[in-house]
């Protein structure tokens with residue numbers, strides 16, 4: 001049976017590239033109305049055209065926001081809520097890995113701000129709309145590399161000892177801790193929240209890697225999957241009736257799996273929630 005999402009509205013962050021674009025194409029084929037949250041207008045427009053042309057679905061919209069800039073996220077949420085009554089599916093997909101430490105306009109390390117804090121804020125700003133659209137689903141994109149993450153609450157912004165993998169792994173661990181805490185807060189609300197490792201996928205993700213690293217990674221091509229394959233679990237969680245009531249789980253290849261032991265620590269989950277609330281209220 002083909003799932004019909006024609007009465008469902010979905011926001012996908014980072015929908016102009018890689019797994020996000022493949023997810024948008026998959027859900028557009030099922031008839032969903034899609035709002036693409038992208039930071040670059042031209043890239044967004046090109047992908048919008050491609051998604052409409054590929055799927056024949058004309059209910060695709062582009063809205064610009066930069067996930068490392070909290071004011072831009074607030075403006076996005078305000079614009080979204082003034083033009084849409086409903087939100088059934090939120091896919092927090094956008095992600096980066098910054099080679100050198102950079103900060104946003106309020107001094108937050110960019111990888112952590114984009115991959116995690118921006119999505120924390122976006123989700124919270126859209127929560128009422130999701131709750132008034134139940135059944136609704138939130139899907140966060142993490143990575144298997146969260147297992148190497150370790151949050152030091154005195155150095156969340158990696159002011160000391162920055163490393164690109166360290167920043168990335170921490171942000172991806174935060175995606176999971178956030179998912180579990182939010183799932184508990186939303187218990188029995190009709191809004192589910194799950195988190196995904198998409199697999200090692202051939203996307204634009206390595207754009208900041210050196211030529212040498214990219215050549216090296218090409219040697220492992222047989223261990224990687226296409227963006228379409230990488231999008232399958234997000235599409236499954238967004239659309240399948242099978243998972244309608246499942247919440248607070250970590251998924252790989254459309255199957256529930258265990259995340260790292262650390263990620264189940266409820267006091268870390270709560271501490272991160274409170275810290276994130278403070279950090280994104282600035």
Ligand SMILES: NC(=O)c1ccc[n+]([C@@H]2O[C@H](COP(=O)([O-])OP(=O)(O)OC[C@H]3O[C@@H](n4cnc5c(N)ncnc54)[C@H](OP(=O)(O)O)[C@@H]3O)[C@@H](O)[C@H]2O)c1
Pocket residue numbers: 013014015016017018019020037038039040043065066067068093094095096114141142143144197198199200201202203204205206
């Ligand atoms: N590819 C993998 O092997 C792999 C493995 C595990 C997890 N993941 C996760 O999968 C997700 C998707 O990554 P991908 O592989 O599809 O990479 P990608 O092709 O580089 O796509 C990333 C998307 O995020 C957007 N983005 C980056 N910074 C943003 C910001 N500040 N505001 C708004 N959008 C922003 C990018 O926009 P621009 O095009 O404008 O830069 C792009 O649309 C990420 O969360 C990544 O961590 C990927």
